[in-house]
Amino acid sequence: MNRYSVAVIAGDGIGPEVMAEGLKVLQAVERIHGGLLFERRAFDWNCRRYLQCGRMMPENGLEILREFDAILLGAIGSPMVPDHISVWELILPIRRQFQQYVNLRPIKLLRGLESPLRYKQHAELDFVVVRENTEGEYSNMGGRLHVNTPYELAVQNNVFTRFGCERVIRYAFSLAEQRGAGCVTAATKSNGINHSMPFWDEVVREVGRGYPGLQVQLTHIDALVSYFISRPESMGVVVASNLFGDILTDLGAAIVGGLGLSPSGNINPEKTFPSMFEPIHGSAPDIAGQGIANPIAQIWSISMMLDHLGYPELGKLVLDSIEAVLQEGLIRTPDIGGTATTAELGAAIVDKLMQLE
Numbered sequence: 001m002n003r004y005s006v007a008v009i010a011g012d013g014i015g016p017e018v019m020a021e022g023l024k025v026l027q028a029v030e031r032i033h034g035g036l037l038f039e040r041r042a043f044d045w046n047c048r049r050y051l052q053c054g055r056m057m058p059e060n061g062l063e064i065l066r067e068f069d070a071i072l073l074g075a076i077g078s079p080m081v082p083d084h085i086s087v088w089e090l091i092l093p094i095r096r097q098f099q100q101y102v103n104l105r106p107i108k109l110l111r112g113l114e115s116p117l118r119y120k121q122h123a124e125l126d127f128v129v130v131r132e133n134t135e136g137e138y139s140n141m142g143g144r145l146h147v148n149t150p151y152e153l154a155v156q157n158n159v160f161t162r163f164g165c166e167r168v169i170r171y172a173f174s175l176a177e178q179r180g181a182g183c184v185t186a187a188t189k190s191n192g193i194n195h196s197m198p199f200w201d202e203v204v205r206e207v208g209r210g211y212p213g214l215q216v217q218l219t220h221i222d223a224l225v226s227y228f229i230s231r232p233e234s235m236g237v238v239v240a241s242n243l244f245g246d247i248l249t250d251l252g253a254a255i256v257g258g259l260g261l262s263p264s265g266n267i268n269p270e271k272t273f274p275s276m277f278e279p280i281h282g283s284a285p286d287i288a289g290q291g292i293a294n295p296i297a298q299i300w301s302i303s304m305m306l307d308h309l310g311y312p313e314l315g316k317l318v319l320d321s322i323e324a325v326l327q328e329g330l331i332r333t334p335d336i337g338g339t340a341t342t343a344e345l346g347a348a349i350v351d352k353l354m355q356l357e
Contacts, residue, residue: 001035004069004309007274008042012086013283014293014342015046015074021295021346022072022302028350029306029314032357036311041068047078047086056089062097065274070305073278074298079285088140096134098273100266101164102171103131103245104304105280107232107252110261110296112326113336117229117255124233125256128179130172131245133266135164136196138242160196160241165203171269172239173211181236183215184208187224187244200241225251253280260294260335263301265308275308277301291341294333296322299349321353 008023010016023040030036043064045057056076058064065071071094076086094100109115109125117125141157169186176184186204190197201218208216219227221244227234228251240248253262259281266276279297287293299322306315325331331348332338340348 001037003037003039005039005041005067006305007065007068007071008040009045009071009073009076009090010042011074011076011283012046012048012078013075013285013288014281015076015283017288017291017293017342018279018295018298019072019074021342021349022298024346024350025299025318025353026302028353029302029318032317032353033311033314036314045090046076047081050081050085050089051078056086062093065094066098068274070309071274071276072302072305073276075279075281075283077283077285092138094276095266098268098276099134099270100268100273100275101132101134101168102265102267102269103133103249104265104267105129105131105245105249105252105262106300106304107235107249107256107262109256110326111323112329113257113261115255115257117232120232120255127181127232127235128175128237129245129249129252130168130175130237130239131249132164132168132240132242134242135159135161136242137244158196160199162203165200166207169204169207169239170210172237173207173214176214176237177211179237181214183217183234183236184211185217185219185224185235185238187221187238187240187248188218189221189244190218191220196241204239221247224248228252228255249280258294258335259297260333261296261300263297263304265301265304267308275305277305277308291343292334293342294335295342295346295349299346317356318349318353321349321356324352324356325349 010019050056107127109122137158139159142155144154146152188197188201190201253259262280264280268275303315303318325348331340333340333345
């Protein structure tokens with residue numbers, strides 16, 4: 001029996017609702033494999049906890065998580081807690097402490113769905129964005145001065161290290177080789193940001209020289225967002241800094257159907273620390289408790305976890321099951337044109353998973 005320990009942080013809003021369906025899929029995967037066991041432990045680390053005791057997680061929370069093989073996250077955020085608190089006190093410490101320096105986000109139009117881009121088909125919307133996940137624009141270096149005076153100022157410093165840039169860019173090039181992508185597109189803005197972005201460009205070119213079979217395309221971020229719309233089929237693997245990658249992947253989610261369909265992996269490629277898998281949607285407090293949230297992004301994130309743990313055939317089976325249900329078109333949540341509940345769509349995917357095994 002192969003055993004893996006999984007920390008489950010369902011979070012806030014619709015997080016617990018979509019997580020429940022994801023865990024049902026994980027149980028089905030165990031039954032299908034027969035020799036695989038995911039030992040799950042749930043943690044109530046969320047905004048409700050913060051409001052009760054002033055912390056998103058206990059002081060030794062990271063030490064607790066360190067012992068797990070993987071982390072599943074639902075969604076974090078509440079109107080009662082400022083976003084910078086929920087993100088900076090839970091998500092970012094996990095990403096940084098565990099060196100989850102790759103934020104991996106597939107931009108893929110699932111079969112059975114249509115893109116808002118009228119003339120783009122499934123084969124034209126299937127690429128990956130690799131976002132740097134531990135430094136860049138999301139640095140806590142800086143501060144505020146002369147607070148609450150007419151000459152108040154705020155300074156936020158970007159941090160780009162050679163070590164940090166090289167490792168995420170190298171991951172992107174290696175991934176492009178594995179996928180047979182042929183090209184790595186790197187987001188930049190070196191015509192307007194005169195220190196960090198030229199440095200980023202230099203590292204991209206240096207790393208790219210080690211991959212002679214791949215083309216390197218440095219593209220300004222303002223042009224790149226338009227190319228996501230006008231020619232997404234030209235994308236293979238896109239690599240971007242923390243902020244640029246965040247923006248690009250939300251746009252990428254929009255062109256393949258919405259945030260409710262889009263997963264992500266916060267990856268520590270060396271597996272010296274646990275990686276964390278989550279949907280990219282928020283906690284959606286406006287629909288929380290109504291039972292209508294789309295669980296596909298959460299379930300797809302479990303597919304990504306299976307890939308990472310070394311079971312790509314099971315990861316593919318989960319994704320195939322999602323697509324098969326969508327292609328039938330009978331059970332869909334309201335965000336993708338149906339009337340089904342979260343639980344009904346989750347159950348349909350589990351049923352299809354058992355049929356396809």
